[in-house]
Amino acid sequence: xxxVSQHPSWVICKSGTSVKIECRSLDFQATTMFWxxxxxxxxxxxxxTSNEGSKxxxxxxxxxxxxxxxxxxxxxxxxxxxxAHPEDSSFYICSARRxxxxxxxxxxxxxxxxxxx
Amino acid sequence: LAKTTxxxxxxxxxxxxxxxxxSHNNIATNDYITWYQQFPSQxxxxxxxxxxxxxxxxxxxxxxxxxxxxxxxxxxxxxxxxTAVYYCLVVNTGFQKLVFGTGTRLLVSP
Numbered sequence: 001x002x003x004v005s006q007h008p009s010w011v012i013c014k015s016g017t018s019v020k021i022e023c024r025s026l027d028f029q030a031t032t033m034f035w036x037x038x039x040x041x042x043x044x045x046x047x048x049t050s051n052e053g054s055k056x057x058x059x060x061x062x063x064x065x066x067x068x069x070x071x072x073x074x075x076x077x078x079x080x081x082x083x084a085h086p087e088d089s090s091f092y093i094c095s096a097r098r099x100x101x102x103x104x105x106x107x108x109x110x111x112x113x114x115x116x117x
Numbered sequence: 118l119a120k121t122t123x124x125x126x127x128x129x130x131x132x133x134x135x136x137x138x139x140s141h142n143n144i145a146t147n148d149y150i151t152w153y154q155q156f157p158s159q160x161x162x163x164x165x166x167x168x169x170x171x172x173x174x175x176x177x178x179x180x181x182x183x184x185x186x187x188x189x190x191x192x193x194x195x196x197x198x199x200t201a202v203y204y205c206l207v208v209n210t211g212f213q214k215l216v217f218g219t220g221t222r223l224l225v226s227p
Contacts, residue, residue, distance in 0.1 A: 034215055043204070043217045043218065044161070045217075046215060046216055046217070093161075095160070095161075095215075104209075105163055105208075106161075107163065110159055111159060113158065
């Protein structure tokens, strides 16, 4: 149980275009999802916290108009990279919280690799 | 926000036990300690979570001293497939500011 599906797993786009990445919790409801980006050989960097039915909370230095997050349902959050540029090329990972019996665990998607040409 | 500190890298050989320690000096009362494993180009995978003392599951053990300012992930008899980056994450019940540290890059050799 507790599966998070991320789509697409990889995408290549031209500079200036927008790319949408979907994150779905398949077998549980996720009121909160988190979006991370990861550059090669580096740790995960938290970009934003996505809350169902409300605006996302962005970390300092992350442009909210550049990285649009929508969490319209309890099982789906989307990240749209608008007007993508080569420096936006990265590995984007979403995660969702699952809680049971007092444990609080993050379940991660498989990640989406974005390459902007 | 509990900051975590881990060794950047560790080397081991197949069949050995590996212990990775994480420091989290300002851990709060409501915080849990969670460890994740990440392979290249994949999302992190949950390994184990604990609050205090010792927790064991089918893949690892987690040792947490009484003051909870550190924790040690123990991997028994590692294999080549355990080569990965291991992250220690302090999670509070409010799930606020889930910031990853540097992680520990474990290399298992034959």
